[in-house]
Amino acid sequence: MRVSENTNYILDNCRFCWMCRHVCPIGNATGQERNTARARALAVSMVSRGAEKLENVVDNLYECSLCGACTNNCMTGFDPKEFVQTVKTQAVLEGCIPPYIADLLKKYAETGNVYGAKADGSLSPLFGKKSGTLFLAGQDALYCAPGCVKEALDLLSRAGVEAALDEKACDTGAAMWFLTGKTEETRAAAEACAKILNGYRTVVVYDPADLKLLLHEYKEWGIGVHAEIVGFNAFLLGLIRGKKLGVKKGKNVYTVQDNYAYARDLDDTETVRSLVECAGENREMLLFGKEANLAGHLVMRTYMPEVQRAVALKRWENANNMECRTVVTENPAEYVLLKETCPEGSRVISVEEMLLENL
Amino acid sequence: MNDFLFTQVLTELEDAIGRENCSTKEIDRVTHSVDYFWLSRMWADRGRRMPEADFVVSPKDAQEVSKVLKIANYYKIPVTTWGGGGGTQGGAIPVAGGIVLDTKRMDKIYDVNTDSMYVECGAGAIYKHVEWAANEKGCTTMHYPSSLTCSTVGGFLAHRGIGVVSTKYGKIDDMALKLEVVLPNGDIIETSPAPKHAAGPDLNQIFIGSEGTLGIITKAQMRIYEQPESRKFRGFLFKDMHSAFLAAKEVLQKFKPSVMRLFDEAETVSLIKKIVGVQKPGAFMTLAYEGPKELVEVEEKIVLSVFGKYGAEDLGSEYGEKWWKEKITFFYPGHMLDIPQMFGTMDTIAPYDKIEKIYWAMKKAIETQFEHVKFIAHFSHWYEWGCMVYDRFIVEKEFVPEDPAEAMRLHNRIWSVGVRAALENGGVVNDHHGVGLKLGRLMKEQYGPAMQVFEGLKKSLDPNGIMNPFKLGL
Numbered sequence: 098m099r100v101s102e103n104t105n106y107i108l109d110n111c112r113f114c115w116m117c118r119h120v121c122p123i124g125n126a127t128g129q130e131r132n133t134a135r136a137r138a139l140a141v142s143m144v145s146r147g148a149e150k151l152e153n154v155v156d157n158l159y160e161c162s163l164c165g166a167c168t169n170n171c172m173t174g175f176d177p178k179e180f181v182q183t184v185k186t187q188a189v190l191e192g193c194i195p196p197y198i199a200d201l202l203k204k205y206a207e208t209g210n211v212y213g214a215k216a217d218g219s220l221s222p223l224f225g226k227k228s229g230t231l232f233l234a235g236q237d238a239l240y241c242a243p244g245c246v247k248e249a250l251d252l253l254s255r256a257g258v259e260a261a262l263d264e265k266a267c268d269t270g271a272a273m274w275f276l277t278g279k280t281e282e283t284r285a286a287a288e289a290c291a292k293i294l295n296g297y298r299t300v301v302v303y304d305p306a307d308l309k310l311l312l313h314e315y316k317e318w319g320i321g322v323h324a325e326i327v328g329f330n331a332f333l334l335g336l337i338r339g340k341k342l343g344v345k346k347g348k349n350v351y352t353v354q355d356n357y358a359y360a361r362d363l364d365d366t367e368t369v370r371s372l373v374e375c376a377g378e379n380r381e382m383l384l385f386g387k388e389a390n391l392a393g394h395l396v397m398r399t400y401m402p403e404v405q406r407a408v409a410l411k412r413w414e415n416a417n418n419m420e421c422r423t424v425v426t427e428n429p430a431e432y433v434l435l436k437e438t439c440p441e442g443s444r445v446i447s448v449e450e451m452l453l454e455n456l
Numbered sequence: 457m458n459d460f461l462f463t464q465v466l467t468e469l470e471d472a473i474g475r476e477n478c479s480t481k482e483i484d485r486v487t488h489s490v491d492y493f494w495l496s497r498m499w500a501d502r503g504r505r506m507p508e509a510d511f512v513v514s515p516k517d518a519q520e521v522s523k524v525l526k527i528a529n530y531y532k533i534p535v536t537t538w539g540g541g542g543g544t545q546g547g548a549i550p551v552a553g554g555i556v557l558d559t560k561r562m563d564k565i566y567d568v569n570t571d572s573m574y575v576e577c578g579a580g581a582i583y584k585h586v587e588w589a590a591n592e593k594g595c596t597t598m599h600y601p602s603s604l605t606c607s608t609v610g611g612f613l614a615h616r617g618i619g620v621v622s623t624k625y626g627k628i629d630d631m632a633l634k635l636e637v638v639l640p641n642g643d644i645i646e647t648s649p650a651p652k653h654a655a656g657p658d659l660n661q662i663f664i665g666s667e668g669t670l671g672i673i674t675k676a677q678m679r680i681y682e683q684p685e686s687r688k689f690r691g692f693l694f695k696d697m698h699s700a701f702l703a704a705k706e707v708l709q710k711f712k713p714s715v716m717r718l719f720d721e722a723e724t725v726s727l728i729k730k731i732v733g734v735q736k737p738g739a740f741m742t743l744a745y746e747g748p749k750e751l752v753e754v755e756e757k758i759v760l761s762v763f764g765k766y767g768a769e770d771l772g773s774e775y776g777e778k779w780w781k782e783k784i785t786f787f788y789p790g791h792m793l794d795i796p797q798m799f800g801t802m803d804t805i806a807p808y809d810k811i812e813k814i815y816w817a818m819k820k821a822i823e824t825q826f827e828h829v830k831f832i833a834h835f836s837h838w839y840e841w842g843c844m845v846y847d848r849f850i851v852e853k854e855f856v857p858e859d860p861a862e863a864m865r866l867h868n869r870i871w872s873v874g875v876r877a878a879l880e881n882g883g884v885v886n887d888h889h890g891v892g893l894k895l896g897r898l899m900k901e902q903y904g905p906a907m908q909v910f911e912g913l914k915k916s917l918d919p920n921g922i923m924n925p926f927k928l929g930l
Contacts, residue, residue, distance in 0.1 A: 115606030146503035
């Protein structure tokens with residue numbers, strides 16, 4: 098296996114260090130030793146040393162959500178995500194990806210999305226609108242949470258923003274990036290998406306995983322997007338502050354489920370809190386803000402559904418310990434998984450649902 | 457084990473605890489073969505495979521552990537218990553193959569009881585998670601070792617671990633109120649409803665420190681404490697260690713600071729200079745005292761008065777605060793001793809009348825018998841009667857043999873020489889890292905005929921010798 102000197106350096110430093118174990122949402126949910134940055138690094142470092150075969154340990158790379166809790170926790174500044182993604186790409190090149198990942202890639206090749214799904218019929222009337230503003234829903238929302246897309250567009254409409262919805266634009270390359278790293282396929286998806294985005298003046302990005310890719314990886318890969326890129330939360334806050342959207346502060350107590358991409362990759366934990374403060378009161382639970390702990394991942398749910406349920410249930414435990422009964426999500430994956438596992442007496446709502454209820 | 461029997465055992469294990477909780481995959485076997493023991497890390501670093509388990513099982517509670525142990529006993533298969541894998545003594549390495557029983561699915565926190573100030577939790581709970589649970593109720597565990605975030609409740613109990621505020625709050629064995637244990641034959645037992653009784657010997661203390669050789673701890677009640685109203689730090693520089701010992705002992709007759717750490721001259725000018733920033737030569741000591749504000753103020757006055765008497769230079773609170781902030785940083789990669797260096801921590805404990813002699817004897821033995829081996833130490837867990845020395849040897853990479861077997865032999869020789877020097881001068885095999893595979897051979901040298909008590913327990917509870925073979929000298 099050929100990886101860069103930098104990747105080997107991270108592997109060699111992480112392979113004997115357990116200091117970030119306690120924050121891994123997958124490891125905490127499964128209790129499995131392999132679900133630690135050190136286990137992945139150890140196994141891959143053994144492959145590097147010719148003492149193990151990549152195909153024997155490759156599954157474990159796909160048990161990482163890339164949430165970056167370990168990276169955020171590392172006092173030395175090592176980033177285990179780096180070797181996970183590099184080695185995934187290597188696995189693609191060596192033709193040793195696990196069969197269930199190969200199935201997802203096949204679905205993607207056939208349907209344009211890893212879920213092999215078609216957009217929900219109820220969204221049909223929303224496609225084809227002409228506007229200078231594109232609402233980039235993302236594939237998770239489009240195929241797994243169409244209700245969120247409708248509500249988000251409804252909220253924008255109430256503020257006088259008639260945004261366009263484009264199915265093809267929803268593929269930013271995020272799913273391919275997750276599954277294969279920086280491959281030709283990921284790049285092709287990103288370039289196709291950029292082309293569409295550049296036909297608009299403003300792009301409002303709903304899913305922080307897409308926003309992170311557009312703002313970070315696209316730049317790194319030299320893929321130019323000239324349209325103004327705005328996160329959904331920031332766009333909403335702008336509408337509220339610009340008096341286009343009147344939100345009444347109620348007595349409800351909400352708890353933010355920080356999304357890791359917003360919190361860590363985009364360094365934005367405050368916009369969602371400002372939105373919550375417009376509608377009610379915010380009460381924090383364990384692991385909030387920069388310490389954000391994953392509550393679910395939809396692509397991973399396709400091949401490890403029980404683990405994703407367990408991840409969401411752990412988050413409900415955190416919420417319930419602090420008597421947080423209404424959890425606000427800022428991305429479709431966590432919304433869907435928290436909704437599926439919601440205990441009696443608790444409730445999960447998206448940011449747009451919360452605002453719609455308080456107009 | 458032949459393929460036929462292997463499949464038979466696997467089928468029975470899957471039937472007992474569920475297919476998804478039994479693994480024979482390479483990834484699970486490899487990751488359970490290397491713990492924090494220098495030898496296992498070195499072996500892996502050189503591209504060699506450590507001994508691996510045949511089966512990795514993750515039971516969810518005592519009932520499932522019981523089923524696994526009954527199967528293991530019937531087929532006479534070794535069982536090695538794995539918590540966080542953060543042990544330094546090789547205690548969790550399945551050297552004899554067989555079953556690795558990973559406890560981390562037993563991570564439930566059953567009760568944070570503020571009426572009686574304890575947490576009841578599964579032995580597989582990561583201690584940091586227990587701390588978080590206590591924090592949510594405004595309390596704390598007061599168990600803050602460097603491995604807080606990676607090790608389990610059961611792991612700390614298995615080797616008698618310790619945290620940095622132990623001088624005031626005690627070791628893990630002082631913090632356990634009650635345990636649930638699965639015996640090797642599969643029986644599930646509970647220790648006494650409360651500790652500190654006169655109903656015979658303390659069952660807790662038979663299993664605490666037994667390193668999985670006598671049974672598997674599956675649940676524990678651990679003490680919690682109020683968050684201290686005030687915690688103050690103060691750093692001092694003594695001209696030598698002797699005066700620091702006299703001063704510290706005198707303070708401990710009056711009250712117990714939470715943190716007391718004395719660094720020898722070598723560590724003061726190396727690690728302490730690098731991490732905490734103390735520039736002057738001497739023996740650096742950092743203290744913390746904590747509790748109600750008024751008491752802390754009185755305690756600080758006592759420290760200043762006693763330490764002043766012994767000529768300590770008062771360095772103020774800055775270095776102590778810096779140390780507190782950085783106390784875990786030491787253990788992240790890039791800040792700590794690491795492969796390809798060879799190193800080890802030979803912590804031992806003794807009364808005050810012996811501890812200094814032990815320090816000098818160990819230093820002399822290591823430095824005179826081995827070329828190119830550095831020796832540094834600090835003293836970090838203190839009692840009214842004595843203290844612990846955390847002495848480390850370091851061999852820089854250019855002096856570590858290329859051949860892994862040769863490196864292993866050098867490593868083991870240094871350990872034998874160092875620990876024997878401690879034993880000959882009134883010390884013990886280990887203070888708080890345990891025995892494991894690393895030091896088992898020296899247990900009989902410490903205990904002599906007393907070792908038959910442990911051997912008798914082992915023979916009676918584990919007649920087939922399946923529990924963590926080759927550990928603890930049993």
